[in-house]
Amino acid sequence: MIIASRDYAKSTxxxxxxxxxxxxxDVTAMEMNLGSLNSVRRFGVDFAARALxxxxxxxxxxxxxxxxxxxxxxxxxxxxxxxxHLGHFxxxxxxxxxxxDRARIVVVSSGTHNPDQFTGMPKPDYRDAISLAxxxxxxxxxxxxxxxxxxxxxxxxxFTYELSRRLKAEGHDKICANAFDPGLMPGTGLARDYRPFQxxxxxxxxxxxxxxxxxxxxxxxxIDLARxxxxxxxxxxxxxxxxxxxxxxxxxxxxxxxxxxELWESSVTMVRLKxxxxxxxxxx
Numbered sequence: 001m002i003i004a005s006r007d008y009a010k011s012t013x014x015x016x017x018x019x020x021x022x023x024x025x026d027v028t029a030m031e032m033n034l035g036s037l038n039s040v041r042r043f044g045v046d047f048a049a050r051a052l053x054x055x056x057x058x059x060x061x062x063x064x065x066x067x068x069x070x071x072x073x074x075x076x077x078x079x080x081x082x083x084x085h086l087g088h089f090x091x092x093x094x095x096x097x098x099x100x101d102r103a104r105i106v107v108v109s110s111g112t113h114n115p116d117q118f119t120g121m122p123k124p125d126y127r128d129a130i131s132l133a134x135x136x137x138x139x140x141x142x143x144x145x146x147x148x149x150x151x152x153x154x155x156x157x158x159f160t161y162e163l164s165r166r167l168k169a170e171g172h173d174k175i176c177a178n179a180f181d182p183g184l185m186p187g188t189g190l191a192r193d194y195r196p197f198q199x200x201x202x203x204x205x206x207x208x209x210x211x212x213x214x215x216x217x218x219x220x221x222x223i224d225l226a227r228x229x230x231x232x233x234x235x236x237x238x239x240x241x242x243x244x245x246x247x248x249x250x251x252x253x254x255x256x257x258x259x260x261x262e263l264w265e266s267s268v269t270m271v272r273l274k275x276x277x278x279x280x281x282x283x284x
């Protein structure tokens with residue numbers, strides 16, 4: 001198991017804890033910042049140089065939610081879109097050649113991607129990928145930041161479905177790609193950009209509501225996520241959206257193949273993906 005994180009000290013501690021708890025010494029921490037394309041590429045080079053066994057699964061679990069306004073990373077892209085989508089897009093493509101022939105890819109999304117589901121968040125607004133990467137100035141920074149998050153979660157699902165289609169089309173039909181909604185998980189670091197009162201609600205009030213369906217602990221959601229990676233009964237299942245342990249329909253827009261292809265091809269351009277860096281075709 002490799003834990004890739006921008007905070008190498010924390011990921012190293014997590015690796016040590018797993019080794020202690022499980023007795024499995026084959027857990028390693030590696031540094032990678034999904035908000036930096038150069039960092040993702042360095043990770044890919046470092047991984048390849050280690051001559052490790054083929055990968056059995058990739059879990060794209062990182063996410064950021066910025067409510068203080070629109071910000072940009074060093075590559076010039078809006079931070080939420082860069083971390084939640086572009087970083088994962090590049091990472092997965094760089095690692096595809098290192099997968100075993102029955103590997104699983106799980107992309108963590110959110111119910112907030114669905115405008116028909118009440119979440120208290122703004123509805124996603126997907127026009128095209130460049131509008132997300134370089135958005136117009138907003139008169140409502142907080143709402144713009146939260147909408148960037150919900151739209152990035154829609155991108156996660158469209159990316160997953162397009163990845164599954166492309167893998168099958170190019171003969172890699174035993175490699176599976178699925179999206180996962182872990183539910184609302186109060187107490188996590190997702191609220192790091194919240195105001196003090198909002199952080200208090202997130203960290204101390206909402207955790208008491210875990211008896212309500214859809215409000216989960218990190219432990220419960222982690223077990224459900226691990227099932228998508230390990231359950232033999234899910235072998236061959238690809239292009240699906242799971243809420244907890246159930247495969248359910250995602251939003252209507254998430255099945256738009258034209259938008260998904262545009263997102264893929266625009267992402268190829270934005271991350272400057274080269275043909276030799278991926279096993280998939282560059283365009284539709």
